[in-house]
Structure formats: structure tokens, C-alpha cells
Amino acid sequence: MSTELASQRPTSLADLYISFTLLALQGFGGVLAVVQRELVEKKRWMTMEEFVEDWAVAQILPGPNVVNLSLMIGHRHFGFAGAMAALAGMLSVPLLIVVLLAVVYAQFSQYPQVVGALRGMSAVTAGLIIATALKLVPALKNNPVGRLTALIFSALCFAGIALLRLPLAYVLFTLGTITCTLVYRRLK
Structure with a gap:
């Protein structure tokens, strides 16, 4: 589907x-x-x-x-x-x-x-x-960073917010910047 x-x-x-x-x-x-x-x-x-x-x-x-x-x-x-x-x-x-x-x-x-x-x-x-x-x-199989990398970033986001209690904005900005850079490089 x-x-x-x-x-x-x-x-x-x-x-x-x-x-x-x-x-x-x-x-x-x-x-x-x-x-x-x-x-x-x-x-x-x-x-x-x-x-x-x-x-x-x-x-x-x-x-x-x-x-x-x-x-x-x-x-x-x-x-x-x-x-x-x-x-x-x-x-x-x-x-x-x-x-x-x-x-x-x-x-x-x-x-x-x-x-x-x-x-x-x-x-x-x-x-x-x-x-x-x-x-x-x-x-996620069609995602530019790939399923495994996307799952790793999801786990990092969960760990940062739920386990380490870091502010959501900091976690999303940091991981989002890294992920956007990875996607840009892979699509280039």
C-alpha cells in the first residue's frame, strides 16, 4: 500500500x-x-x-x-x-x-x-x-537517510527528551540540523 x-x-x-x-x-x-x-x-x-x-x-x-x-x-x-x-x-x-x-x-x-x-x-x-x-x-524504506538511520535518530530523540529530560526545542534543533544535512548530502 x-x-x-x-x-x-x-x-x-x-x-x-x-x-x-x-x-x-x-x-x-x-x-x-x-x-x-x-x-x-x-x-x-x-x-x-x-x-x-x-x-x-x-x-x-x-x-x-x-x-x-x-x-x-x-x-x-x-x-x-x-x-x-x-x-x-x-x-x-x-x-x-x-x-x-x-x-x-x-x-x-x-x-x-x-x-x-x-x-x-x-x-x-x-x-x-x-x-x-x-x-x-x-x-521509511524510501526515506533519503534510510530506515536504520531514521530509527537511530528517533531513538536519540526519545532518549534526549524522555530519558535525559532535555528541552524539546534543543533536541529537535540539534537532531533536525544533523538529519537535514544528511538528507542534503544524500540527495546532492
């Missing part, structure tokens, strides 16, 4: 809005796994390689990664209007839900069951992120 071309595209601004609203609602709080499955496997709006490349760009831009990705996809297909439709889809209904959840949480935050449920949800989210990362590894 990773090498085949994306054969479909959003049919309208309403399709973009509805699709991104459903994406935001499916993966409320952590949508990477859902977005990859929906956009690449189900809707086929992009290939796995396009997803990995666009996701990498979305991660370095300021703001939420999935919102950045939705803006890029919307703009790619319908220009500024598409970007705004995708953005509205990602934010409108989830915003209402967050406001409602905040009101409910304020009423029930002192109960141990609520605290336990939130801890359990964070473990599930971590598992989804790891599973999605493993699912995206095959797309």
Missing part, C-alpha cells in the same frame, strides 16, 4: 469539513492513529509516504500537529477555502465538547474513579502512539 498512489481526493468543502470533524471526534485527545488510518487507508487521499512527509512538516510547525496537517490537506485540494473548511472541521465540534467536559470535570474531579479513568486513558493513548509509530516504519 505504501507505494501506490493516492487515488481519491475530497469531493467538496463539505466533504473536508465532515471528514475532519469525524476524525477529530474519533480520536479525541490523540488522533494520529486515526488520521493515518482514515486518510491513507480508508479515504486514500494520500499515500503512506505523503502522510509521513506531511506529518513531519506538521510536527515542526507551531500548533497542534493534526490541525497543521488538516490545513495542509485542505489547502492542497481547495486552496484557502479548503484549509479553512478542514480547520473548522477539526475545531468546531471538539471545542464544544471540551467546554462541556470542563463543566462536568469541575463537578466530579475530586472523585478517585475519575482520576483513575484519566490515568487509564493516558496509558491507552501512549499505546496508540507507539502502535502507529510501528505501523509507519515501513514507509
Whole structure:
């Protein structure tokens, strides 16, 4: 699947809005796994390689990664209007839900069951992120630095941020500069 071309595209601004609203609602709080499955496997709006490349760009831009990705996809297909439709889809209904959840949480935050449920949800989210990362590894075979080098840099990033507790900006700037230099040299 990773090498085949994306054969479909959003049919309208309403399709973009509805699709991104459903994406935001499916993966409320952590949508990477859902977005990859929906956009690449189900809707086929992009290939796995396009997803990995666009996701990498979305991660370095300021703001939420999935919102950045939705803006890029919307703009790619319908220009500024598409970007705004995708953005509205990602934010409108989830915003209402967050406001409602905040009101409910304020009423029930002192109960141990609520605290336990939130801890359990964070473990599930971590598992989804790891599973999605493993699912995206095959797309690295076409990466200019190669799969092994990309995995080494991923491990270094994890070690720097999670184990050594280095600031994210320093780790990304350092490893990103080295990786960009490697890619530039290999593509030259």
C-alpha cells in the first residue's frame, strides 16, 4: 500500500469539513492513529509516504500537529477555502465538547474513579502512539537517510527528551540540523 498512489481526493468543502470533524471526534485527545488510518487507508487521499512527509512538516510547525496537517490537506485540494473548511472541521465540534467536559470535570474531579479513568486513558493513548509509530516504519524504506538511520535518530530523540529530560526545542534543533544535512548530502 505504501507505494501506490493516492487515488481519491475530497469531493467538496463539505466533504473536508465532515471528514475532519469525524476524525477529530474519533480520536479525541490523540488522533494520529486515526488520521493515518482514515486518510491513507480508508479515504486514500494520500499515500503512506505523503502522510509521513506531511506529518513531519506538521510536527515542526507551531500548533497542534493534526490541525497543521488538516490545513495542509485542505489547502492542497481547495486552496484557502479548503484549509479553512478542514480547520473548522477539526475545531468546531471538539471545542464544544471540551467546554462541556470542563463543566462536568469541575463537578466530579475530586472523585478517585475519575482520576483513575484519566490515568487509564493516558496509558491507552501512549499505546496508540507507539502502535502507529510501528505501523509507519515501513514507509521509511524510501526515506533519503534510510530506515536504520531514521530509527537511530528517533531513538536519540526519545532518549534526549524522555530519558535525559532535555528541552524539546534543543533536541529537535540539534537532531533536525544533523538529519537535514544528511538528507542534503544524500540527495546532492
